[in-house]
Amino acid sequence: MYRNEFTAWYRRMSVVYGIGTWSVLGSLLYYSRTMAKSSVDQKDGSASEVPSELSERPKGFYVETVVTYKEDFVPNTEKILNYWKSWTGGPGTEP
Structure with a gap:
């Protein structure tokens, strides 16, 4: 009985590990492809440029x-x- 419980637990953990691994790999693949597309869009110039007014720091801005x-x-x-x-x-302070 002990061996059957162990193999069932081992199979469950293998499935959990497999799902986690494939999720991470899929996320990395998706992220790398979306970043590649966005970098191609920026190189083509189709992305809107930020106006020069917004890219400059406001004068007199400080943190205190x-x-x-x-x-x-x-x-x-x-x-x-x-x-x-x-x-x-x-040992400690008494209320």
């Missing part, structure tokens, strides 16, 4: 990052660990 620190900040991981320790009886 503000970082604020709290005085008595406790990270969420520390809070979870302390909560877990309070339930399991391990």
